[in-house]
Amino acid sequence: MASPHTHKRRTLLIRLSVAIAAVLALALLILILALTVFKARHPVISVNSIAVSDLNFAVDVARLRLHFNVSLDTNITVRNPNRVGFKYANSSALLRFRGDDVGEVPIPAGEIGARDTRNLDLTLALMTDRLIFDSDFYREAITGTLHFETFIRMAGKVRVVFDFHVVSYTSCDLEIHLSTRMVFNQTCRYKVKL
Template identity: 50%
Template sequence: METQSNTKPMTPPPRRWKRLRIVCLAVIALIVVLVLVMVILGLTVFKAKRPLTTVNSVALKDFDVSVDIARLRVNLNVSLDVNLSVKNPNKVGFKYTNSTAVLKYRGQVVGEAPIPASKISADQTSTMNLTLTLLADRLISNGNVYSDVISGTLPLSTFTRISGKVNILSIIKIHVVSYTSCDLSINVLNRSVASQTCHYKTKL
């Protein structure tokens, strides 16, 4: 015959229960304070700012041109040295992925140069030198080249897109993209950059 146990579950003494309650409340309050501090820092001191890409200079490295009047064709060899700087105004580092600088002729991509992935420390500026070489075979079917060279002005443009992330307090990751484009006019006779207009855009 089974006997029923009258043993009641043990409960902490009132004082011990009170201490446990105080400890739990203190831990919760500490967590709330830490979260509030992190949010405030994230919105003020560590607020994500947009890295700025600037084209410091564009210069002709090589420029060789020959005109075949009989065939109405032009043979071009063009290389540009582009000096870029990327400024990170954030209080934390900015990491960007592999990218590419592009050389265009009337909207057509005619040359490329890689931009290797890297990291820019807080409040630092990174400078990079790129060489963009025009690939002549991409212009064979473009009928505007001959007329542009004969007129004495060759329009080119450069475009870069640098994409990366800003890590705030190692918890919040904000994606940032910086765009740079420059419109160039190459003086065929002087073999120099006659004019340069650059546009910059960044977004979070």
């Protein structure tokens, strides 16, 4: 016959085993949900439109100078496909000419709610001082068509049990026809990084 002390110990051991099993089952359930239903996904940046808002182009033959200013109104949509909010850090949109940054606009830090979408209107202004000594720029300007690239990078985090850092990139190649002051042949590419 078992002593009362042994019976209490066995009961305590059974309760402890049940409690440990319940905690492990709960942790496993949370892990499965975090890796499936609540899996961290990258935000999707879509470029809706790029339009020339301001374009000044003039050739000063007497002084052998080219005056050029351009501003591009860019409308983008950032979609958060996650079931939790996406907090993004200070980001930026760049205007590039042949791989060199010639314009920039900051995108202030913010948050996009779960499965929510945010529209952002950005104005990219060309910094002409970065093109003064670029002979490729003058060659393209003479043809009447300039080739630019817009580049947008947003980095942030999604918290699903742990913080997951996500980064999304969007770049668009485009042509600006100086005579019509219009954007043509816009081709965009989207990249992500977890």
